[in-house]
Amino acid sequence: MTLRPSNPLAQEPRYELITQVLRSNIASGALPAGLVLLEGPIAALMQSSRIPVQAALRTLALEGLVHRFVGRGYLVGPPYQDIAPLRRDIAAFDLKIPQQVDDALQTRGTWKHFYDEVEEQVALCQVFGEFRIVETELADYLGVSRTVVRDVLSRLQERGLIAKNASSHWIAGPLTARTLREKFELRAILEPAALRLAGPYIHHSQIEAFRDRIGPDPTLKPEGLEAALMTYCIAKAPNTALVEMIQTNQMLLTSVNRALTGLGLPEDEIALDQYRTLFDLIVRHPIDSAAEYLRDHLQIMAAKNLARMKIVAVISETVGFAPYLAVQ
Amino acid sequence: MALAPPAAAPLAAPPHLPRRRLRVRGTSITLLKEVRERAQADLGFDVDYELMDFITCQRQAAMQPEGYDIYEQCFHNLDIVWFWGALQPIDTDRIADWNKITDLSKEGGISKYAWRGHGDAPVRKLYVQPGGFLGPKQGRYISMLPTVHNMDSFGFDTRVFGHGDVKRPSWAWLLDRRAKGRIALVDEPAIGFFDAALAAEAGAEVQFTDIGNMTIAEIDALMALLEDRRRQGYFCASWRTGEEAAQLLLDDRVSAQSMWSPVYGHLGKMAEVFVESAPVEGYRAWHGGASLSRHLGGAQLDMGYDYLNWWLDGYAGAVMARQGYYMSAPERTKAALAPEEWAYWYEGAPAARDLLGPSGDVVVKTGARRAGGTYQDRANRIALWNTVMEEYNYAARSWDRFIRRVNEGQK
Numbered sequence: 001m002t003l004r005p006s007n008p009l010a011q012e013p014r015y016e017l018i019t020q021v022l023r024s025n026i027a028s029g030a031l032p033a034g035l036v037l038l039e040g041p042i043a044a045l046m047q048s049s050r051i052p053v054q055a056a057l058r059t060l061a062l063e064g065l066v067h068r069f070v071g072r073g074y075l076v077g078p079p080y081q082d083i084a085p086l087r088r089d090i091a092a093f094d095l096k097i098p099q100q101v102d103d104a105l106q107t108r109g110t111w112k113h114f115y116d117e118v119e120e121q122v123a124l125c126q127v128f129g130e131f132r133i134v135e136t137e138l139a140d141y142l143g144v145s146r147t148v149v150r151d152v153l154s155r156l157q158e159r160g161l162i163a164k165n166a167s168s169h170w171i172a173g174p175l176t177a178r179t180l181r182e183k184f185e186l187r188a189i190l191e192p193a194a195l196r197l198a199g200p201y202i203h204h205s206q207i208e209a210f211r212d213r214i215g216p217d218p219t220l221k222p223e224g225l226e227a228a229l230m231t232y233c234i235a236k237a238p239n240t241a242l243v244e245m246i247q248t249n250q251m252l253l254t255s256v257n258r259a260l261t262g263l264g265l266p267e268d269e270i271a272l273d274q275y276r277t278l279f280d281l282i283v284r285h286p287i288d289s290a291a292e293y294l295r296d297h298l299q300i301m302a303a304k305n306l307a308r309m310k311i312v313a314v315i316s317e318t319v320g321f322a323p324y325l326a327v328q
Numbered sequence: 329m330a331l332a333p334p335a336a337a338p339l340a341a342p343p344h345l346p347r348r349r350l351r352v353r354g355t356s357i358t359l360l361k362e363v364r365e366r367a368q369a370d371l372g373f374d375v376d377y378e379l380m381d382f383i384t385c386q387r388q389a390a391m392q393p394e395g396y397d398i399y400e401q402c403f404h405n406l407d408i409v410w411f412w413g414a415l416q417p418i419d420t421d422r423i424a425d426w427n428k429i430t431d432l433s434k435e436g437g438i439s440k441y442a443w444r445g446h447g448d449a450p451v452r453k454l455y456v457q458p459g460g461f462l463g464p465k466q467g468r469y470i471s472m473l474p475t476v477h478n479m480d481s482f483g484f485d486t487r488v489f490g491h492g493d494v495k496r497p498s499w500a501w502l503l504d505r506r507a508k509g510r511i512a513l514v515d516e517p518a519i520g521f522f523d524a525a526l527a528a529e530a531g532a533e534v535q536f537t538d539i540g541n542m543t544i545a546e547i548d549a550l551m552a553l554l555e556d557r558r559r560q561g562y563f564c565a566s567w568r569t570g571e572e573a574a575q576l577l578l579d580d581r582v583s584a585q586s587m588w589s590p591v592y593g594h595l596g597k598m599a600e601v602f603v604e605s606a607p608v609e610g611y612r613a614w615h616g617g618a619s620l621s622r623h624l625g626g627a628q629l630d631m632g633y634d635y636l637n638w639w640l641d642g643y644a645g646a647v648m649a650r651q652g653y654y655m656s657a658p659e660r661t662k663a664a665l666a667p668e669e670w671a672y673w674y675e676g677a678p679a680a681r682d683l684l685g686p687s688g689d690v691v692v693k694t695g696a697r698r699a700g701g702t703y704q705d706r707a708n709r710i711a712l713w714n715t716v717m718e719e720y721n722y723a724a725r726s727w728d729r730f731i732r733r734v735n736e737g738q739k
Contacts, residue, residue: 177718266413307411313721314387
């Protein structure tokens, strides 16, 4: 019954819009090199929550437009050029926000605006057990209609983060070692196969660029390399159904991983070396060798993720859950 | 191991020179006053002990490795603490008595033919493997220096169950109707959970394909059984420390409960009726040790190694023996114990005289015999090791909810 908004950008995810604004303002020089970008002020400026801003900054970091440094936040500019941090309020800069984007950011009511925030909360809670999502509470929490809430929930269902139980309640979790194991088994079957198919379509220069940054660029994290492997290698496979299957299978893992890192779980240093070897095999050897290595790497990742599932047991449940999540 | 006096102060230590200090975080298993005082005297530096219960200790060790230099705990919780990156590998080349440590610790069983037990034998967490994992493949670097260990069981009231001579004790007694309302469990999820699991399987209430690595369905089945028993009023309490376990007995509130060895020495008159079991199914074993915090380096790391080496030297093993714990390097322990002590604790012989505990009070009366017999007998009958299973997060959270309900006495 709702009117379809006339603004085509209104359907874009919020992080996508924020990425666009930041990207164009970095390109125009409105945001100078070295400026420290912090989630909070950007979120305030864009009238958004922090989660889409985090996603936007991660995307820009992957593109090399911003980079992490020893302090909080990101610096504008490519990594390792020794740019001095410039700490000023982003509101003081003459940021260009195209009218259409601004309107789209103001538009409430499209589910994509809220999706990332809800996904992160739903992913995190699963580590602690089984939760019911109360639709009315979620609508109140987001300040939107039940229709929008249902859109958000059906997307979460597609991504495998929630399911309906026998009494038609939306249930999240519990995330178990078995779930993780199964997802990684599937990855070890699908991803090397996709990599083989993708071989002829991979741009070696892109992969070399990533490989050469591993080590010298301390801001490059395993998650970033995993995303690069997906974007520049596996997703090039000329089989859309296979690529979609891989992406869907990874979704729960990615969101849980992000949630756990947010809780302060340690980062995996050894994975960096493995990505270096993998990228090297991709650009310098027959693709079969890279595919075999990827399968081994995924088995190691599975073991690490299972170990990680054990250690979250020490985190007490006082982290606080969003009000629409009810412990079962 | 004595420390040379500082060269700059030949007469007396100047007051402004701070004493060197090693900070040890651990549990009541090993953090005993008698051990600390002797270690300080032998090593020439201060040893600070920070005593915590199992769960708190594990959490703090994982998340705040800067807060301690040495971590004394059990092998099974390396799954947590090691993977938080809180510890550093120990170089066995710097452990003088490494070759005196027995095969139970280093190989996984006291002999080639001994049954290894379900779950994670300590050897499976001992050696540092490529990629930062822990495993049984022998190498120079280890995660934790193996020290004390024991084979635990439950304790029972002979007025209720008899003396165990007509019908041998079974873990099933821990969920037995005869003890209804007078059963207590230890609340640590990697320990009490398995006491309950052994009891449930021994009583043929639940079956596990692998009790040391349960599936979600098996965990659910066990927790459902325990919840049913709880609603019927089987459990009177849970406990976290040996003192709490002893108090439950002194107050005559329990007829069967999880037990730790040192508690038996502090039961007063109750010792006549409440005894240690040697269950037909075998023991639930655990193995303790000491690890080096990630941040240690330089002179501080040297002190850490001095302390680890000192642990194998005999004295600490003797103190441990007097509370019923075995030592990974028994030769030197034997030398540090009186022959009657060694005969009672390790050889299962009747006590030739009253034996004293670590703090000097009588814990074993003349003529008493240790349940289960010799060290060899007991070590050959390990049913299960304390384990952090794959589904530990799920199991521990279910267990915690259960324990909370037990303590709140909810209907």
